[in-house]
Each structure stands twice: as C-alpha cells, then as structure tokens.
Amino acid sequence: MLFRRIYQFLIVYSIGLISLLLIKAGLSLSDYVIPGFELILETLAQVFDTYFLDVMNTMSVTVLGQCVSIALAFGVGIAGRRSSWMGSFIKVTAYNIQAYPIVALAPIIFILLGDGFMSRLLIASMICYFPLLLSVLGIMATPVEDIEHFYIITGRMRWQLEVKIRAFENLSKLTTVISGSATLAMAGTIVAEFIAANAGIGYSIRVALYQSDLAKILIALFLIGIIISIYQGCLETLGEQIKTRWSVSKGGNSR
Amino acid sequence: MKKQSIHILVLFLFTALFSVASHADEIELNYRLKWLFNTSVAGDIYADAKGYFKEAGLKVTVKEGSPEKNAINELELGHSDFGVASADQVIRALDKGAKIMVLAQLFQVNPMQWIYRTDQPQIKTLDDLRGRNIGITFGGNDETVMNTLFAKAGITSKEVKITGVRFDFTPFFKREVDVWPVYFNSQGVILKDKLEKEGERVYFFNPADFGVNFVANSVITSEKVWKNRPEVVKKFMDALLKGWEAAMDPSNEADVLMEVKKQDKESNDELRRLQLIATRELIKPSADVKIGTMDVEAWKQTEAIMLNEKQIKKPVRVETILKH
Numbered sequence: 001m002l003f004r005r006i007y008q009f010l011i012v013y014s015i016g017l018i019s020l021l022l023i024k025a026g027l028s029l030s031d032y033v034i035p036g037f038e039l040i041l042e043t044l045a046q047v048f049d050t051y052f053l054d055v056m057n058t059m060s061v062t063v064l065g066q067c068v069s070i071a072l073a074f075g076v077g078i079a080g081r082r083s084s085w086m087g088s089f090i091k092v093t094a095y096n097i098q099a100y101p102i103v104a105l106a107p108i109i110f111i112l113l114g115d116g117f118m119s120r121l122l123i124a125s126m127i128c129y130f131p132l133l134l135s136v137l138g139i140m141a142t143p144v145e146d147i148e149h150f151y152i153i154t155g156r157m158r159w160q161l162e163v164k165i166r167a168f169e170n171l172s173k174l175t176t177v178i179s180g181s182a183t184l185a186m187a188g189t190i191v192a193e194f195i196a197a198n199a200g201i202g203y204s205i206r207v208a209l210y211q212s213d214l215a216k217i218l219i220a221l222f223l224i225g226i227i228i229s230i231y232q233g234c235l236e237t238l239g240e241q242i243k244t245r246w247s248v249s250k251g252g253n254s255r
Numbered sequence: 256m257k258k259q260s261i262h263i264l265v266l267f268l269f270t271a272l273f274s275v276a277s278h279a280d281e282i283e284l285n286y287r288l289k290w291l292f293n294t295s296v297a298g299d300i301y302a303d304a305k306g307y308f309k310e311a312g313l314k315v316t317v318k319e320g321s322p323e324k325n326a327i328n329e330l331e332l333g334h335s336d337f338g339v340a341s342a343d344q345v346i347r348a349l350d351k352g353a354k355i356m357v358l359a360q361l362f363q364v365n366p367m368q369w370i371y372r373t374d375q376p377q378i379k380t381l382d383d384l385r386g387r388n389i390g391i392t393f394g395g396n397d398e399t400v401m402n403t404l405f406a407k408a409g410i411t412s413k414e415v416k417i418t419g420v421r422f423d424f425t426p427f428f429k430r431e432v433d434v435w436p437v438y439f440n441s442q443g444v445i446l447k448d449k450l451e452k453e454g455e456r457v458y459f460f461n462p463a464d465f466g467v468n469f470v471a472n473s474v475i476t477s478e479k480v481w482k483n484r485p486e487v488v489k490k491f492m493d494a495l496l497k498g499w500e501a502a503m504d505p506s507n508e509a510d511v512l513m514e515v516k517k518q519d520k521e522s523n524d525e526l527r528r529l530q531l532i533a534t535r536e537l538i539k540p541s542a543d544v545k546i547g548t549m550d551v552e553a554w555k556q557t558e559a560i561m562l563n564e565k566q567i568k569k570p571v572r573v574e575t576i577l578k579h
Contacts, residue, residue: 031351033331039351111425198393198419207394209322211566212344 002233035215043215058200065124066185077136127188175239292518294530302498342470349571354478359547362471369460381408390420440533468553
C-alpha cells in the first residue's frame with residue numbers, strides 16, 4: 001500500500017513535470033517562466049534541506065490538525081446522529097459554520113490568534129473537518145438494524161454501544177475517509193501558512209512566489225507530495241491492520 | 256409583425272457590422288499592471304478613461320495584477336503586450352534568460368519605505384536602526400533593501416530584531432514591531448491617517464535618503480514586440496505617458512480621483528486624495544522631471560544590490576535593456 005502510494009505519486013509528478021518541460025520547449029520559454037531541468041536540480045540542491053524541514057514542520061501541524069478534526073467530527077457526528085431537535089440543531093450549526101469559506105475567515109483568525117502555531121492548527125482542522133463530519137454523520141445516523149434490533153428488544157442498547165456498532169460495521173468507510181482527509185489537513189495547513197504564517201512549506205511557497213521562482217515551487221510540491229503519500233500510505237496500512245484484527249476477533253477470515 | 260422583425264434584424268446586423276468596422280482599425284493590446292487598481296496606477300487608469308489609447312488607434316485592455324499575475328510571464332506567453340514590473344522582477348527575469356525591454360520608469364522614488372512613530376528616536380543615520388524591531392516581508396524586495404542597508408552600516412543580525420510581516424498591521428498597531436514596511440503612497444497614507452486619528456504622528460524611513468536607490472515599477476514589453484512592432488510601442492508609450500502626465504497634473508486632480516474611484520471602491524474619497532498627492536511626489540518629484548525618465552545609475556545599483564545579495568547568479572547589464 002505504502003509503496004504503491006509513492007510510485008503512483010512519482011508517476012503523476014513526472015507526467016506534470018515532463019508536460020511543463022514540453023511546454024517550455026514548445027513555446028521557447030525562458031527559465032523565468034518555466035525552469036529547465038538543470039535549474040530545477042540546481043535549486044533542489046540549494047533548498048532541499050530547508051524545504052524538507054519546512055514540510056516536516058507543516059506535516060506536524062497537519063497530523064495534529066487531522067487528529068483535532070477527527071475528534072471534532074466524531075464529537076459532532078455522535079451528538080448530531082439522533083433525529084431529535086438537539087441532533088438536528090447540532091447538524092445545522094455544523095453545516096452553517098462550514099458554509100463560510102475558511103480562506104475568508106483566515107485573516108480574522110490570524111488577527112485574533114496571531115501568525116503562530118494555533119492559527120495554522122485551527123485552519124488545518126477546519127478545512128479537514130467538514131468532509132469528515134459528513135461521513136461520520138452519515139455513518140452514525142444510519143442504524144445497523146440487524147445487530148441493533150437485538151440489543152433494543154433486550155433493553156441493552158446504550159449510546160456507546162450504538163456508536164461502537166455503527167463504527168465497526170462501517171470501519172472500511174471510516175478508514176478510507178480518515179486517510180483521505182490527510183490530504184485535506186495538509187492542504188489546510190499549507191493554505192494557512194500561505195496566507196499569513198511565518199513557518200512551514202506554505203510560507204516558503206509564498207516567498208518563492210514573491211520571487212517568481214517556479215523551480216522552488218516545483219521542489220516544494222515534490223516534497224509535499226512525497227511526504228503526504230508516505231503519510232497516507234501509513235494510514236491506509238494501519239486501517240488495513242485494524243480491519244484485519246477486527247475481522248479475526250469476530251472469528252472471520254483475515255482476508 | 257414579420258416585417259417588423261426583419262427590420263429589427265437588419266438594424267441589428269447593420270449596427271453590429273458598423274461597430275466591427277469602426278474597431279477594425281484599432282490595434283488590440285493587453286496591458287498587465289503589477290497590482291490592483293488604486294491611486295498608484297492613476298496614470299494607467301486615466302490614459303484609458305480619457306481615451307488617449309483610443310486616440311492613438313489602440314484598444315487597450317488594462318488588467319489588474321497580483322503576485323500570481325506576473326507581467327513578465329504574460330509577455331513571454333503572449334497573453335499581454337505590455338506590462339508593469341518592478342526592477343527586481345526585471346533583473347531576475349534577465350538572469351533567467353527572459354527577453355524583455357524596459358520602456359519607462361514610472362516611479363522616480365521607490366514607494367517602498369518604512370513607517371515608525373515619532374515618539375521613537377528619529378532615524379537620522381543607519382546606525383539608528385540598531386536595537387529596533389524591524390518588519391520585513393521575507394522574500395519581498397524590502398528584505399533585499401534592508402539587508403543592503405544593514406551591510407552598508409555594518410549592522411549584524413544580532414543588533415536588530417527582524418520580524419516577518421504580512422498584510423495585517425496589528426503587530427505595528429500593538430507596538431510589537433517598531434518600524435513597519437509600507438508602500439508610501441498607499442498603505443503609508445492609510446496607516447498615517449489611522450494613527451493621526453489616534454493622536455500619534457509618524458516618520459517615514461526612505462532608503463534612498465541613505466544612498467540605497469532600488470528602482471520600483473516600470474513599463475515593460477517583450478523583445479519581440481519591441482523589435483517587430485516599433486510603431487505600436489511608440490503609440491502605446493506616447494498615450495500612456497500622456498495619461499500619466501495628465502493624471503499627475505494637480506489641475507486635473509478632481510477628474511483623476513473620479514476616474515480612480517470608478518475602479519477602486521475600497522478607499523474613501525479623502526484617502527484617495529491623499530494617496531494621489533503621495534503618488535505625485537514619487538512619480539514626478541519636481542516639475543522638470545519628465546515622467547518615465549530612466550535613472551540608469553539607480554538601475555545599475557539595483558542590479559549590484561541583487562548580485563551582492565545573491566539573488567542573481569551573474570551580472571545581467573540591465574542598462575542595455577532600458578529603452579526610453
């Protein structure tokens with residue numbers, strides 16, 4: 001899973017880069033508009049260390065932001081799963097908050113919290129949270145009637161049990177959504193850094209943009225892609241392992 | 256009814272044909288600015304609004320710029336015929352093999368300056384920068400200029416505190432940063448106005464007063480357009496500079512402000528007026544300065560600074576592409 005993610009990314013990145021180089025050659029563009037391969041390699045040697053650390057910095061906020069958004073999405077999803085007035089109110093509130101584009105809210109967040117760690121974390125979480133919430137709400141609001149019916153008629157149903165049943169019966173969907181949300185968390189962190197932070201790869205991209213240095217931007221994109229592929233690959237592998245264990249503990253086949 | 260419809264259709268076709276014919280002689284051009292429509296580009300707006308381009312037989316689409324909408328890229332890709340770029344962009348592009356020409360230097364004084372409160376000691380010499388908390392846009396040309404000033408004064412990074420800044424002025428208002436980078440004729444006017452309303456007065460720190468002349472915005476075109484369409488270049492530049500001369504004439508102030516207001520609805524009338532006065536000081540510092548004049552020495556100094564700061568790899572001899 002992990003290696004497949006990496007080579008898939010390498011294929012996509014190579015296609016993108018080759019296309020750019022073909023456009024450059026076709027239109028006889030200077031290195032200012034599209035850098036040549038030699039310049040890209042030269043820039044890679046210059047900025048690799050700095051950009052790698054920047055990506056790791058961004059990644060640390062991403063992972064934390066994703067954890068926060070998972071916790072939030074599960075919290076709201078569990079609270080809003082019922083078709084009661086309160087459940088409906090929580091759902092509507094969650095949807096309405098998300099109706100505002102985060103990029104528009106970001107300057108307010110930065111004015112209130114400054115351009116440090118908290119702002120990046122909050123924006124990353126907010127961007128990652130909503131798609132997660134939609135899936136969690138969908139899963140938590142749909143009864144697994146075959147199983148739940150037994151606990152209901154025997155009077156043993158509790159909300160914790162209900163959540164457990166629905167989560168484990170939809171484990172495959174949940175792990176897919178969680179691993180997919182990693183890219184959103186990364187994108188959120190980069191957006192935050194691009195808009196107003198003073199650290200991370202999004203900030204470095206902004207600086208490179210000021211200097212119209214596409215070679216640096218291409219290297220940043222490569223590092224972001226490769227690191228997020230590794231992270232997603234790890235999440236997917238973890239998800240597979242959890243599913244296998246669950247399947248084994250239920251007495252089923254591990255495959 | 257049917258006859259009436261045919262008449263309307265014929266009239267419509269006739270109008271459309273006439274309209275096409277009347278524009279057929281006009282040469283269509285795209286002109287990409289460096290930044291958004293505001294008082295800083297009053298001359299560009301005025302040349303368009305007052306029909307100077309049309310008089311010259313040109314149909315010019317004046318387009319706003321941004322960091323993502325780079326005029327040099329657009330010239331190479333053929334999306335624009337003329338554009339505005341700062342000297343550092345021009346020199347970087349030359350370093351990377353771009354073929355461009357500079358046709359006019361719009362700002363005779365660089366608007367990029369620093370603002371600070373008068374309750375702090377005035378910066379009379381570069382040594383007075385020591386110990387201050389100075390705002391810098393990392394990657395921006397203010398970083399290059401400030402590094403040059405530090406080098407000139409022998410100031411090390413330990414002797415000043417550098418804070419990375421963005422569009423949000425809060426750290427300056429909260430006095431977390433003492434000396435804040437601004438564009439003198441846009442943000443400078445806004446900040447000065449805000450602080451004066453709070454009873455605070457400000458100074459501006461202009462690097463040119465300390466011998467660092469870093470050229471700002473200029474009008475550019477591609478080498479291809481310059482070589483192959485000299486008559487178009489001449490018509491465009493004559494009309495543009497006529498627009499700038501008229502826009503900077505104090506007797507046209509009310510008219511200019513009205514035209515700018517149509518494009519820039521963000522600022523209020525009084526701020527726009529103050530911004531226009533400030534822009535005039537930078538574009539036409541004295542009556543005898545002809546708008547668009549190239550300060551060749553300043554261009555050479557800008558190149559030398561960038562070479563020294565390792566922003567370019569080799570000398571590009573920028574003076575060879577200054578064509579005004």
